[in-house]
Amino acid sequence: MKIVFLDAKSIGDDIDLSGYEALGEVVKHDFSTPEETARRVADADVLVLNKVPVNAQTIGTAERLKLICVTATGTDNLDKEYLKERGIAWRNVAGYSTESVAQHTFSLLFYLAGHLPYYDDYVKSGKYVEDRLFTHFDQRFSEICGKTWGIIGMGAIGRRVAEIAKLFGCKVVYYSTSGQNNQPGYQRMEFDELLGQSDIVSVHAPLTPKTEGLMDRRAFARMKQSAIFLNLGRGPIVVEQDLADALNQGEIQAAGLDVLCAEPMAADNPLRQVKDGGRLFITPHIAWASLEARTRLMEIILGQICEFFHI
Numbered sequence: 001m002k003i004v005f006l007d008a009k010s011i012g013d014d015i016d017l018s019g020y021e022a023l024g025e026v027v028k029h030d031f032s033t034p035e036e037t038a039r040r041v042a043d044a045d046v047l048v049l050n051k052v053p054v055n056a057q058t059i060g061t062a063e064r065l066k067l068i069c070v071t072a073t074g075t076d077n078l079d080k081e082y083l084k085e086r087g088i089a090w091r092n093v094a095g096y097s098t099e100s101v102a103q104h105t106f107s108l109l110f111y112l113a114g115h116l117p118y119y120d121d122y123v124k125s126g127k128y129v130e131d132r133l134f135t136h137f138d139q140r141f142s143e144i145c146g147k148t149w150g151i152i153g154m155g156a157i158g159r160r161v162a163e164i165a166k167l168f169g170c171k172v173v174y175y176s177t178s179g180q181n182n183q184p185g186y187q188r189m190e191f192d193e194l195l196g197q198s199d200i201v202s203v204h205a206p207l208t209p210k211t212e213g214l215m216d217r218r219a220f221a222r223m224k225q226s227a228i229f230l231n232l233g234r235g236p237i238v239v240e241q242d243l244a245d246a247l248n249q250g251e252i253q254a255a256g257l258d259v260l261c262a263e264p265m266a267a268d269n270p271l272r273q274v275k276d277g278g279r280l281f282i283t284p285h286i287a288w289a290s291l292e293a294r295t296r297l298m299e300i301i302l303g304q305i306c307e308f309f310h311i
Contacts, residue, residue: 001025001309002064003046006032010050011071015294019302020048023311034058041065046305055079059088067091067308069301074206091304095156096297097288101232102160104287105202108230108256115139117278145169150189150198152214153205153233154181161202162186173198177205177214195222200230207234215239220246228254232287235259244270247279254279258287 001024008028020026024045032040032052041047041062050071052058056079059065068078068090075092083090110116118139122128128136149170151158162172162183173187175194182188191214195201201223205211215231216239223229229252231238240261246252260269263285274280305311 001045002027002043003048003305004040004044005029006037006040006047006049006052008048011294011298012289014291015298017298019299020305023305023309048301049077051077053077053079054083054090056082067305069304071297071301089308091301091308093297093300093304096300097290097293098156098160100290100293101157101204101287102164103290104258104283105161105204105230105232106164108232108258108281108283109144109200109202109228111281112228112254112256112279113144114141115278117281143169144200147171147199148173148197149200149202150174150194151186152191152194152201152203153177153211154183154186155204155206157232158202158204159183161204165200170200177208177211191219192222195219196224198227199224200228202230203233203237205233205237207236211237213237213239215243217242217245220251223252225251225253227252228256230256232258235261235263241270244274247274247276254281256281256283258283259285 003020003024003026005026005028007030009030017026029040034053034057037052037058038061041059043064044062045064045066047065047068048071049068054068054077065088068083068088070078070090070092073092073094075090078090080090119136122136145168147170149165149172151162151172151174154162154174154176158174162174165172173189173194174183175189175191189197203215211233214237220242243255247255260282262269271280271282
């Protein structure tokens, strides 16, 4: 068996892949363009990939190909009709990063809600050495206990965030982007109602025609000026220019993002022009990527390969 990793860098260099090597020949490519893919898959039995497009152009030469494993939940890069015609199976992975993304959600929140960048700079700049008072009150912050946390997208990650938020004493409400999700123990609200009542709004929804551009100028105008917005779903759910405007004009308190419309970040992304850096915190799509989550992901895929080939 020959297993070809087409964008191995997308899972990091620190994951043990020896289990794959026990199955046969393993070839790892850091990245692959569509043109490179067509050359690299010719004699592969299994492809492991994340965002490489899979279609007639990229895998047409792969005569031995039997299985494609996507190191993610989303499979928009797969031409499933073509794979069906060819009789090539595919697998994806769900649920491997729930704890990691939930943890990162709170990392973003606490960084912003506690004004941590300001206080870190206050100490490191030497101002605390020069102060006469043992504490410093210039940036007021509040407890999240008693606040209303609105969740957009109540899937596995949204539910985990809701559970943790309740432990912190938050009232959790949610909006179902599909209109069909009913979660006992939490109050379901219409979109505008959730925005108007929530002190914290976090997005954990997939990108669909219903969610694309959902958080636009009108949505941010509906939120409290004291509200914190978090996006850990998909970048295009947010109209980035509208978010930049909302932050610059003080329509909301702050925003924390782990996803953007274009990744890596585009040079002309309007969020780069947000004047007050303490009100915007962006991480480079790392919420899913704890060591444990990535290890779990690759162990699941190894199991999928073994199951498919009855090993």
